Amino acid sequence: MRKKTPTVFVSGLFHETHTFLAERTGLGSFRELALHHGPEILACNEGNGTPMDGFLAFAREAGWEVTPGIQMAAMPSGMAEDAVYDYFREHFFAALDVHWQQVDAVYLVLHGAMVCENTADVEGRLLEELQFFFSLRGKQVPVVAVLDLHANVSQKMIDNSTCLYGYRENPHTDAREAAVTAAAFLQEILEQPGVRQVFHATPYIAPPAGQGTAADPMRALLRRAAAVEAANPQLLCINVWAGFAYADIPDCGFSFSCCTRGPAAEAAAWLAALEQELKAHLQPAYPYEHTLESVLAIPGLMAPVLLIEASDNIGGGTPGDGTGILAPLLATGETGIVAILNDPKAVQDCIHLGIGATGTFTIGGKTDRFHGDPVTFTATVSNLTDGCFELENKNSHLASITGAFVNMGPCAVIRNTQATVLLTTYKTPPMDLGQLRSQGIVPETAQFIIVKAAVSHKQAYDPIAGAAFYIDSPGLCTSNLRRLPYRHIGHKRIGPDAAET
Template sequence: MPAETVLVGSISHETNTFADGLTTREDFQKRRERFGEEVRAELAGTNTGVGGVIELAAEENVTLIPSVVASATPGATVERDTYEYYRDRLLADVREHRDDLDGIVLPLHGAMVVEGSHDGEGPLVSSIRDVGGDELPITVTLDLHGNVTDELIRESDAVIAYETYPHVDMATTGRRGLDVLLGMIRGNRSPVMHIERPPLSPVTPTQNTREGPMAEVMEHARRLEERDSIIKVNVFPGFSRSDVPSMGFSIPVVADDDPDAAKVASRDLAAKVWEMRDEFVGDFPEPKEAVSRSIELASELDEDDGPVVLADVGDNPGGGGAADGTTVLRELIEQRATNAGMAIIRDPEVVETCVRTGVGRRVSVTLGGKTDDRHGEPIEGLDGYVKGITDGEFLNYGPKGTNTRNHLGRTVRLQCGVDDEIEVIVTENRVQPADTEIWRHVGIQPERLSILVVKSTNHYRADYEPRASHVIPVNSPGLAAMDPRQFDHQHIRHPKYPIDPMDGSEYPDW
């Protein structure tokens, strides 16, 4: 039997519409831009959606045509010209290979917003339909933070989401997306979808799928998948830092030629989520309290205990944060923390000063707080010691994004605070420090520090939590702030809990 021919392409961005400026092609190039066979060379063997597609295609003897893979660090709205450049490259490949294609699999994100539009993914799949035709099977894999639009559901044959946050199942999800596609191509599956939207936007640390309410929701979703004809029960808590009509919780269910089964399962889970809505509104300490608590806990650690890990949630670059927020670092300095570390502060000016000054010398700098006024004031007159300088290049070895590359730009290990007891990783680029290798690449063994601060919301848990004695999510200010009530949404659908007061009687509405 001839091998199936499948095209894979990915244009991926988690858009924070509250961030200033635009995300341009240069931003994509800083993280990942690959074309054609470069895709296979870069992503084969990685824990990414495309990596999973490559892996299963090889196992199933599928002829895989890699098109475009472009991904930028979460940030501002995607520039229209940049989006159209990648879209047109993808469409050109679809046109070139149209007569040979049996299907297309698209590992996307689900929360991309493009200049002049509230949706990036829906129109992208629509444009592929215009070229490939309505009969060409198309499956889409998404980050569970997708704000899923009706157009995306309508134009895709099946949507498959990550099941974990931290996202440790990206390759697995890519495999699932291709598996469903192959089932369609081989005549074994006829997927249909139904989506429900409970009016909820969870506080972000409560979206952790390892424990708490989201773990319970995911367990229920897996039980629903045991029903006849159910292919996939997708759970999307959404991305609250994106001011678009589709922002919020959604539950698209994929069934095999059984729309009623999809509807029943989707409504079953939507009703459960709504019943649990108050569990998705947490209470977390602000920087002063969190640092004080971490110092207290660190003082009680035994020699073999792991560090206390603080998550500087509000300045998470993985949610669009500036990565130069100073609120937690300032508290570490003022409260005289010792044996502590901060990853990261993005400050190209300070990097340049330290590089010019050289390793082994002292500097006086104004650090951080330079992007805007939402992440804390600059720390002025900071005295520090330049301990090391790197090129900022390293691989992830932890469970999230395994074997993928990081590009921090020039990076400085700067020691400051009382007796230079605070290690700060200062970078040129915004990168979420979700993998502990970021410390080792500058010469720090993170397990030997008493307090670790990482600018991350939940992804850090995959690699840090097994090493930590305590984990404290910090309710810090910034573009990635944890509570949706901290943003001035103008375009979302109302009412939506907890942004709007709701007593529970408004939903379900069927």
């Protein structure tokens, strides 16, 4: 007979991996954001608005005994070093080995699009090794995980878990809520076992800019999935996995899964119908990008004008120091420009000069040659801070990654008659206006704001925008996926004509 109070082992591994970047992501990047062992997971997450906080809140309300293992998270970036997964694996299974006899279930906070140097499907490998761990000990427990909407889900992930559940919103305003829902499914499965998962991969890969849930195809897909869920009480959930386009792996792209108590064939038919829905609404997944010149030629634009630099989408892993819009915009002589660049070297130069000093700085374009060249910028240092701020919106997309408190590292603001530039030490996605306001910048007064994002900025920036345009600019988060040197995606389809192929 099952114990009245379940013991749930919880851990987290969260990284969205951009495999086309030359950089490697090591343990240091995880230490900067989150690397917690045992009870540290509880102390560092409760009340911070993250998915882990959502799980802990549910567990506390349900009266579960929570056994924490290890939690690791880093900002989206280049290929993770093998040492990262080796470290996680060592500590995860060491902690589980101590407690496995008491454990009734495992709950994981994962991203779903992590890639290591020699492991294309990190989450699939982890789940497979977890099942092997319990099989060696003659024990079976349910394994439930909450994943990011942009997960590149694999059959291996499905085969080695009991229920996967993904965010429903992009921007990810529901990340904590999704974790609570996943925990509720775990409770239901503990009380009534007997669920199965069904998976359906598709050949379609779309850029992040085409995956906002307020527009098609995601809007149509989620509406259809919700209708099927509502009409079929045996269904726990249907997931629409948008995928992460910048992972050059076989499992990249759109897929669907469900967890059900009903027949597998029936579930498979629902998922196949979702692929047809995707195909019917695929065109908006490949959004049009304007040239900067064409936008500047539009008369009577209301300010602030958002110039969306999806090609240097920090939330997609790029370095955040791209100058592909800033450089030509400065060259036009336009004024009222606000930009954010991740440039630790320039920050140190500003600190050396001090507030009120004027200097000529070389800003941006330092990471690689894919995101523009450095810009020479003569300006006055108007502010220096430690770069820490609290989110204005505790349910923002950024909370799903960092929690409610964000550390950009030492920051500097430099200004001249044309532009105000916030320089950061740690790249920070523009998902909350507190990022600017905490540094003394009032975004509403800008004429142009360069936004290094694809969709995640919309909740914060759209309400203040007079107009917004996606700009075709250089960078490895380009929305034109045909510019990228894919080698491992097989016969996947990556262009606006994909549905016709």
